[in-house]
Amino acid sequence: AQQMGAKFDSMFANSSAETKTTTEKGFVEGFAKQVGDIGSIMIAILVAVLFTMLLVAANTMAQSVRERTSEMGVLKTLGFSSGSILALVLGESVLIAVIGGSLGLGLAWLIVQNGDPTNGMLPIFILPARDVVIGAVMIVVLGLIAGALPAFNAMNLKITDALRRS
Amino acid sequence: MNFISQTFAVTMLNLRTIPQRLGSSGVAIIGIAGVVIVLVSVLSIAQGFSAAMEQTGSDSRALVMRSGADSEMTSGLGAPEIDIIKQAPGLRREGQAGVASAELYVIIDIPKIGTNSPANVPMRGVEPMASTVRSEFSIVEGRMFQFGTNEVVVGRGAVANFQGLTVGSTIHSGQNTWQVVGMFETDGSIAETEIWCDSRVLQGAYRRGNTYQTLLASLDSSQSFDTFRDWLTANPQVNVQVRRETEYYAQQSRALSTLIRTVGFGIAALMGIGAVFGAILTMYTAVSTRSREIATLRALGFNTTSVVVSVLTESLALAAIGGAIGGVLAYVAFNGYQTSTMNFSTFSQVAFAFQVTPRLLTMGLTYALLMGLIGGLFPALRAARLPIPSALREL
DSSP states (O other): OHHHHHHHHHHHTTSSSOOOOOOHHHHHHHHHHHTOOHHHHHHHHHHHHHHHHHHHHHHHHHHHHHHTHHHHHHHHHHTOOHHHHHHHHHHHHHHHHHHHHHHHHHHHHHHHHTOOTTTTSSOOOOOOHHHHHHHHHHHHHHHHHHHHHHHHHHHTOOHHHHHHTO | OOHHHHHHHHHHHHHHTGGGGHHHHHHHHHHHHHHHHHHHHHHHHHHHHHHHHHHHOOTTEEEEEETTOSSGGGOOEEHHHHHHHTTOTTBOEETTEESEEEEEEEEEEEEBSSSOSEEEEEEEEEOTTHHHHSTTOEEEEEOOOOTTSSEEEEEHHHHHHBTTOSTTOEEEETTEEEEEEEEEEOTTSGGGGOEEEEHHHHHHHTTOOSEESEEEEEBSSGGGHHHHHHHHHHOTTOOEEEEEHHHHHHHHHHHHHHHHHHHHHHHHHHHHHHHHHHHHHHHHHHHHHTHHHHHHHHHHTOOHHHHHHHHHHHHHHHHHHHHHHHHHHHHHHHTTOEEEEEETTTTEEEEEEOOOOHHHHHHHHHHHHHHHHHHHHHHHHHHHTOOHHHHHHOO
16 A cells, blocks of 8 residues: 555656545544644553552552451461462452452443444544453552552561551 | 530641551542642643633634635635625724735644654735734744745744744745744744745645635724624625634634543543542541540540541541642643644644643642542541440550
């Protein structure tokens, strides 16, 4: 297509009706770029959103671990290794993230099924499988990061400290 | 102790002990600040865009286009019609000549600075009266172009956003070359995204014959609009629509600003839900770490309502701090940030700057307070309903 386009342009060059040929995809992309660096604006906004939510999730996990310090102490006394405590906390964090994230992805998919909500302004709304996978990966990563610090603290808890707090 | 001093005492107790709970209070503050930053910055895009569009118009100028056209691009007026329009009553006159400029509007492809993809830059062919009609026009660099030549002047916004438009450069478009001899500004309106040249030369370059697309007329007073319009629409020799310039541009900006505002509010609403939960968690922690003190106060006879109010006030205070931080950060980071985007109605670029106005900051702060209120409600009710004996026994 590129070659045909170049050929057309050279046929009409310097005539009274010069042409400029692009592929349909290139034309639409050019249009989208004109609206402004949409890609980077969206990413900047979403980074801010993710960061805020990460903070809230981490706080929640930290609180939940704090509340159950004595239980962790009992588990350790019973013989659970520090590694398994780590896995427990991280697992809980990832599970919560998966539940919430899947709800979000599902809602997004539902909305996109309905087509274009902007009345023709931005006509194409699709959710390709690739983006769903990216979403799933982000969910797990978010869960892991949010739970990391509390899990680490729980893992290193000394049994005597933990039991003293009850 | 009466009710007010009770409430005041308990509230001060809450607020003064915030430093003991700095960690979780900090999280609530940052959460709310994040939401406010996103809300204010996205809305500032819409604000800057519509300000640029509205700034462009003046109440005492009227835009004449072909009847049925929805924008300058789709209108067409022949030279005989222009002559008739210039005779309309209500038009400001300087000596014999009416202060009006018949104009031609085309689009040329110039790459945006930064990306290499071409953008639709408007090129306006004007008559000598153009700078008189637009009183806010002034040349800031170089000089005005000479009518009859292929010289052009470029607006400040266009120079900032598109490649190769500085004074002294040459623009190549199709078979035409244009020499940039000056840069102008028009008080921040969208005319600054345009390139101006002589309409006669433009007509020749684009083989338009002796036609124009619009006429921008300066009325002798803002009240003569009705006389001007009625004479023209009643006249059987011309087939035009007449609008105040302000109204035309307000309508043009509506589609894009509505879209941006919807996106902004939507994202902020969703984020807000998350931030509210963060605030709820912080407040629950605050209440449970001090349940013994609260129970003691209640046992002493303090009113339960004063306890509720104190928790709510603490929540509102944290939210207010978060909202203020978010607003200030958004202002510092984004106010005045230059960018350009496409106006869907005319398919041409509009350069504008993000605008963080006091109204937006107030909106952000109000939203923050709302989140704080919702976040503090349930913890406050829980504090009020703590059964005193078991609370006193708690660690």
